[in-house]
Amino acid sequence: MTLKTVTIVSAIALSTVAATAEEVRVYNWSDYIDEELLAKFEDETGIDLIYDVFDSNELLETKMLAGGSGYDVVVPTGSFLQRQIQAGVFMPLDKDKLSNFDNVWDVIQDRTARFDPENAYSINYMWGTTGIGANIGKVTEALGDDAPIDSLELVFNPANMEKLGECGVHFLDAPDEMMPAALTYLDLDPNSHDKDDLEKAAGVLEAVRPYIQKFHSSEYINALANGDICVAFGWSGDILQARDRAAEADNGVEIAYNAPSEGALMWFDQMAIPEDAPNPEAAHKFIDFILDAQNMAAASNYVYYANGNKASQEFLAEDVIGDPAIYPTPDALENTYIKGPYPQKVQRVVTRLWTRVKSGT
Amino acid sequence: MGRHRLAVLDGHWRRLVGELMRRFLLIAIPYIWLLALFLVPFVIVLKISLSDAAIARPPYFPQFDWAEGIRAFIAELDFENFLWLVEDDLYWKAYLSSLRIALTSTALTLIVGYPIAYGMARAPEEWRPTLMMLVILPFWTSFLIRVYAWKGILSNEGFLNQFLLWSGLASEPLQILNTTTAVYIGIVYTYLPFMILPIYAALERMDDSLIEAAEDLGCSRLSAFWLVTIPLSKGGIIAGCFLVFIPAMGEFVIPSLLGGSDTLMIGKVLWEEFFSNRDWPVASAVAVILLLILVVPIVLFQRNQQKEQESEE
Numbered sequence: 005m006t007l008k009t010v011t012i013v014s015a016i017a018l019s020t021v022a023a024t025a026e027e028v029r030v031y032n033w034s035d036y037i038d039e040e041l042l043a044k045f046e047d048e049t050g051i052d053l054i055y056d057v058f059d060s061n062e063l064l065e066t067k068m069l070a071g072g073s074g075y076d077v078v079v080p081t082g083s084f085l086q087r088q089i090q091a092g093v094f095m096p097l098d099k100d101k102l103s104n105f106d107n108v109w110d111v112i113q114d115r116t117a118r119f120d121p122e123n124a125y126s127i128n129y130m131w132g133t134t135g136i137g138a139n140i141g142k143v144t145e146a147l148g149d150d151a152p153i154d155s156l157e158l159v160f161n162p163a164n165m166e167k168l169g170e171c172g173v174h175f176l177d178a179p180d181e182m183m184p185a186a187l188t189y190l191d192l193d194p195n196s197h198d199k200d201d202l203e204k205a206a207g208v209l210e211a212v213r214p215y216i217q218k219f220h221s222s223e224y225i226n227a228l229a230n231g232d233i234c235v236a237f238g239w240s241g242d243i244l245q246a247r248d249r250a251a252e253a254d255n256g257v258e259i260a261y262n263a264p265s266e267g268a269l270m271w272f273d274q275m276a277i278p279e280d281a282p283n284p285e286a287a288h289k290f291i292d293f294i295l296d297a298q299n300m301a302a303a304s305n306y307v308y309y310a311n312g313n314k315a316s317q318e319f320l321a322e323d324v325i326g327d328p329a330i331y332p333t334p335d336a337l338e339n340t341y342i343k344g345p346y347p348q349k350v351q352r353v354v355t356r357l358w359t360r361v362k363s364g365t
Numbered sequence: 366m367g368r369h370r371l372a373v374l375d376g377h378w379r380r381l382v383g384e385l386m387r388r389f390l391l392i393a394i395p396y397i398w399l400l401a402l403f404l405v406p407f408v409i410v411l412k413i414s415l416s417d418a419a420i421a422r423p424p425y426f427p428q429f430d431w432a433e434g435i436r437a438f439i440a441e442l443d444f445e446n447f448l449w450l451v452e453d454d455l456y457w458k459a460y461l462s463s464l465r466i467a468l469t470s471t472a473l474t475l476i477v478g479y480p481i482a483y484g485m486a487r488a489p490e491e492w493r494p495t496l497m498m499l500v501i502l503p504f505w506t507s508f509l510i511r512v513y514a515w516k517g518i519l520s521n522e523g524f525l526n527q528f529l530l531w532s533g534l535a536s537e538p539l540q541i542l543n544t545t546t547a548v549y550i551g552i553v554y555t556y557l558p559f560m561i562l563p564i565y566a567a568l569e570r571m572d573d574s575l576i577e578a579a580e581d582l583g584c585s586r587l588s589a590f591w592l593v594t595i596p597l598s599k600g601g602i603i604a605g606c607f608l609v610f611i612p613a614m615g616e617f618v619i620p621s622l623l624g625g626s627d628t629l630m631i632g633k634v635l636w637e638e639f640f641s642n643r644d645w646p647v648a649s650a651v652a653v654i655l656l657l658i659l660v661v662p663i664v665l666f667q668r669n670q671q672k673e674q675e676s677e678e
Contacts, residue, residue, distance in 0.1 A: 062640040069424045069643065091420045179641070218543060219626050232522070348418055348644075355641045356455070359634075362626035365458050 027052040028286035031067075031075040033273065034059045034222050035245060036130070038306035045293050051286050059222040060178065068093045068278060075278060076287035079129050082119035082272040083180065083345040094125040094276045101288040102127075104295035104315075112312035116272050118342060126274035127291060128312025130241070130304065133268040133332070133340060134181050137224070137243030140258045142171045142234035154262035156189040159237050162211045169215030172233030177219040179358035181269060182209060184343050185237070188267045194341050197350045206357035219362055225249070231257040239271075240329060241309035248308065261329045263336065270340035272312070304330075407656070414649035415442035418642075425645045446650040455634065456651065460658065462629040466545070466620075467613040470552040474609045475602065477553060478560030482601070483594075485561070486568035497565075500558050512551055512622050519547050519623070543625035551619040556612065560605035567601030568594070600673045607666040615655055631655055 026049075034057040046053050056075075058064050061084040067073040068080075068088055080088060088094060099105050105127075112128050120126045138153045146167040152158045159165065165173065176182060184194035186205035196202065217233060224236035228246035230253075236243060240261055247259035275294065277287045293299055301319030304311045308324060310331050317325055324330050332340070346354055359365065419426040427441040450456045485496045503511060518524045519542040529535035541547050571594065579589040595602075617632030624630070631651065638648035 060640070062643075065643060066640050069422050071422050087420060091422050091424065093422055216626075348420070352642055352644070355637060356453070358641070359455060359637060363629045364627055365455055365629055 026050070026283065026286050027054065028077065028283055028290050029054045029056070029075045030077045030290060031056050031058060031064065031073070032077075032079045032129075033057060035225060035242065036079075036273075036307055036309075038302050041294075041299055041302055044299070045290065049286075049289055049293070051289060053290070061180070071280060073278060073280075074282060076281040076283050077275055077277060077290050079273050079275055082116060082274060083343050085126055085274050085276060086119040087345045088276075089120060089125050093279060095279045095281070095284065096124045097127065097277065097291070098288060101285075102292045102295060104292050104297070107295050107297050107300070107313050107315035109312050109314035112272070115270070115342060116274060116312070118344070119272070120274065126276040127295065129273045129275045129294065130307070130309035130311045131270065131272045132240040132309050132330075133263040133270050134176070134185065134237070134239055135243075135261060135263040135268050137228055137236040137238055137246060137259055137261050139171070139228065139231060139234040140260055141256070142231070143168065146171060146234070153260060154265050156185065156264045156266050159235065160186060160189045160208050160212060162215070165212040165215040168235050169217075172217045172227070172235075173215060174218050174220060174224040174227060174233050174236045174238070175209075175216055176238055177221050177362075179354050180343065180346070181271075182237070183354055183357070184269050184341070185264070188264070188341075191266075194267070194269065195343055197346065199353055202350075202353055202357055206361055209361040213361055213364070228259055229253065229255075229257065231255060241307050244308035244327075244329060263329070263332065263340070265339070268340050270337075270342055410649045410652055412442070413645055414446055414647075414653050415444065416646045417441075417445070418644045418646055423645065424643050446647045447654075449647060450650055450654065456631075456654075459629050459631045459634045460654070463614055463616075463631040464658075466548060466552070466628075466630060467610050467616075470549050470556075470613050471606050471610045473549060474553045474556055474560045475606060478557055478605065479564055479602070481557075482561045482564035482568055482598075485565050486571070493569075500561050504558070508555065509618065512555070512619060515547070515551055515554065515623060516542060519550070542623065545624060545628050547623035547625075548620050548628055548630075551623045552609075552613050552616060555619065556609040559608040563604040563608065564598055564601035567598040571597050600669065603669050604666070604673075607662055607669075611659055611662060611666070614659060 028051050030053065032055065036057070037055075042053055042055055045051070061081050064078060064080055065084055065088060067075075068078065069091060085094075108127065112131060113123055116126070116128050117123055136153060136156075136158055138151075138158070140153070143151045143153060143158075147158075147164060152164070157164060158168075159173070159175075183202060183205050186208040187194045187196055187201060189208055190201075190204055192201050192204070221238075222242070224233065224238050225242050225246045226249070227233045228236050228243065229249035231250070236246075240263070243259060243261040247261065250257035250259055275291050277284055277291075281287050294303070295313065297313060297315035298319050300311050300313040300316035304316065305319075305321045305324055308327075308330055310324075328336060413425055416425040416427060418424060427438055481500075485493060485500075488496055516523075520526070521538040521540065521542070523542070525541065526535070526538040529539065530537075541550075575593050575597070576589050579593050580586065584592060615632050616630065617636060620628045620630045620633055621636070635648055635651050635655075638644050638651055642648075
């Protein structure tokens with residue numbers, strides 16, 4: 005055999021090995037990981053990693069409920085996770101297979117247990133708040149130096165929004181986040197399932213609707229960073245990523261994130277394994293890899309979201325652990341609320357109101 | 366002798382069976398195709414539309430269970446979801462809005478497509494394959510990428526607005542992206558080949574001497590066009606219009622990428638039911654009604670095709 009044939013034969017042999025090697029399919033939020041970690045996972049474990057992304061819980065939930073998604077690890081938000089557990093979508097985690105399980109942070113575990121009793125099915129990946137991203141220059145230009153950039157007044161008071169509308173405002177296309185915020189603005193219970201309360205919240209949103217350019221759950225990162233819009237109501241880390249991208253581009257855009265002073269929604273994205281995962285072994289290995297203190301810290305340092313991993317905190321960059329927009333002070337943590345899932349009937353009402361807010365019909 | 370006769374009979378018999386088999390297969394294949402790819406999925410959707418939403422996987426009840434028998438299963442079904450669609454004005458508004466958008470964009474596509482098809486059919490023969498190629502070429506790129514490209518063209522900082530500002534035609538950027546106008550542009554662009562190709566096929570077959578004859582008999586060029594060319598390309602126009610109208614009616618990708626939040630289309634309503642409400646039964650009911658609305662134009666289209674074929678034979 006010549007050398008050339010040997011290489012060809014071994015190349016073929018190698019490729020068959022690769023094809024039959026272990027594989028893990030992960031479905032996570034967009035812009036939510038340092039991609040170097042993905043390569044590191046493949047190097048360390050020899051498992052092929054297929055990493056897909058989504059930008060709405062609804063999309064993930066529909067795949068889960070249809071079954072046979074083929075994913076081994078998915079990352080739903082707490083309130084969605086709770087309902088999916090009820091529907092029997094997930095398998096309980098085998099903690100014995102998670103050597104880094106002790107790294108978890110009890111403060112977060114206590115809160116996530118409200119969605120997932122005893123944290124049997126899920127482990128926190130990252131958490132954050134939903135709040136206001138503002139382009140400081142444009143907002144002060146529109147509203148003056150005392151613009152309420154840390155208050156729901158900024159986005160729900162039509163007088164303010166009328167002026168901001170001209171420089172562009174995006175809201176999340178997520179009724180589960182926007183309705184509680186509007187309820188908070190009205191000083192009502194953000195978890196209210198009462199139809200009248202929800203109607204009032206929709207009224208708040210409808211009043212500012214004419215000044216909102218778009219409802220979308222991921223476009224605002226770039227739009228804020230490029231200076232296309234001046235305000236976004238969105239997720240903390242996404243807005244901080246926009247801040248970072250603007251700083252890197254050095255385009256004179258200065259972005260700030262503030263959790264609303266009236267109270268902020270605190271959410272938790274949880275790693276879980278679908279009941280019909282093709283490769284639960286590899287899924288546990290992936291979760292264990294993420295639970296590693298240094299890996300988790302690398303992910304947080306990259307995406308500017310806080311995580312539920314106590315041990316990772318010593319590896320966090322100062323502009324992450326030291327930033328109260330990411331790791332709120334204990335006082336600020338008191339000023340947050342957690343939202344539970346809506347029952348089917350209430351969900352209908354909420355979605356219908358949301359359609360009315362968005363389309364005027 | 367007797368034996369020979371038997372052999373002949375046997376031969377006849379075999380030929381008859383063979384012929385029957387051949388005919389049966391010929392008819393059976395399209396019917397099996399229809400049954401497997403249209404009727405079965407439709408029955409599944411219809412069945413879900415008669416169920417109730419539930420927190421389960423899949424999220425509806427009842428699931429079909431052989432053990433309980435078909436009668437118990439059917440007893441669980443009801444028309445509640447269809448009543449729901451009647452009660453809320455969102456749905457018929459969305460159907461109407463889709464209908465309006467589909468009709469308008471079909472008309473726009475015809476206005477843009479007809480002159481192109483006409484030009485192609487009148488072009489020198491050696492150019493035609495190239496022109497045909499140019500019409501088909503965009504299909505080599507993914508539909509999604511082409512719609513995304515339109516986002517880049519139509520956005521406030523996009524090529525179109527930059528051109529308008531540069532040329533002084535507009536003093537400030539026009540808001541086109543995220544409006545219904547952008548949806549029209551998207552639909553006309555995407556479905557244009559489906560309009561051009563059938564019209565081109567009809568025009569190309571046309572005999573030029575008919576126009577000459579009309580002009581000899583005193584027609585002006587314009588009236589010859591109206592009285593001869595248009596009627597002769599009618600088949601192509603009708604086929605093109607249906608090919609654009611039917612998919613435009615249920616379009617989801619174009620309105621969700623290019624349209625604004627106030628662009629109401631039934632495809633988006635269907636998405637909301639399915640994804641936001643997790644209400645597969647109501648989503649299925651919306652789909653069943655959409656199909657019923659579309660059955661009328663589909664049947665008309667089939668008739669038209671049949672007539673075309675008969676007139677050719």
